[in-house]
Amino acid sequence: MNLYKKANIFIATIKASYRFSKGGGFFGIAVDKTEGLGLNIYHNDDFVVMSTGITDLPMALVVNTTIGNSVIVNTLMLEADKRLQDTILLHEEGHINNGDLGYINSLGLYKRATFRGSSISNDFEVAADKWAVENGGSKRDLLVFLGRIKSLYGDTKELRIRRKALLSL
Numbered sequence: 521m522n523l524y525k526k527a528n529i530f531i532a533t534i535k536a537s538y539r540f541s542k543g544g545g546f547f548g549i550a551v552d553k554t555e556g557l558g559l560n561i562y563h564n565d566d567f568v569v570m571s572t573g574i575t576d577l578p579m580a581l582v583v584n585t586t587i588g589n590s591v592i593v594n595t596l597m598l599e600a601d602k603r604l605q606d607t608i609l610l611h612e613e614g615h616i617n618n619g620d621l622g623y624i625n626s627l628g629l630y631k632r633a634t635f636r637g638s639s640i641s642n643d644f645e646v647a648a649d650k651w652a653v654e655n656g657g658s659k660r661d662l663l664v665f666l667g668r669i670k671s672l673y674g675d676t677k678e679l680r681i682r683r684k685a686l687l688s689l
C-alpha cells in the first residue's frame with residue numbers, strides 16, 4: 521500500500537472513529553450477538569480496515585459509543601474458527617473490562633490519531649491479551665495470530681511487547 525493511500529486511510533479512520541464514538545449508530549449491518557460474551561457485534565469491513573489497516577486477517581475492535589460498547593468485526597472474523605473468534609472477542613472484552621474505552625473516548629481528535637503505538641496504548645493491549653487468556657482465550661491462538669499480523673504487515677514495537685508479555689504468562 522503506498523504512503524498516500526495509507527495517509528488517507530489513516531485520516532478517514534480517525535474521523536470515523538471520532539464520529540462513531542460521539543454519535544453512535546453509525547453502522548447499519550448488525551450481526552447476531554455472540555453467545556456468552558453478551559457484546560454488541562457489528563459487521564463492517566470498511567470500518568475495520570480504516571481503524572486497523574488490516575485487510576487479510578480476522579479482526580475486531582471495540583468502540584465506546586453513545587449507544588454502548590460495540591465490537592466491530594470484519595468478514596474474515598465471521599468466518600474464523602470459533603476458538604480464534606472467542607479469543608479475539610475476549611481481548612476486546614478485556615478492553616471494556618479494563619476501562620480503556622473511557623480513556624480513549626476522552627481524547628480529542630489529534631491525540632486519538634497518535635494514540636496507537638503509544639506506551640499507554642501498548643499497556644492496554646498487553647492487559648487485554650492477559651485478560652483474554654485468563655478468561656478462557658487461547659494463548660497459543662493469540663500468539664499465532666500476532667505472528668500472522670507480523671508476517672503480513674511487518675513487525676512493530678506493539679507486537680514485540682505483546683508477544684513477549686504473552687510468552688511470560
Ligand SMILES: [Zn+2]
Pocket residue numbers: 611612615644645648
Ligand atoms: Zn486491543
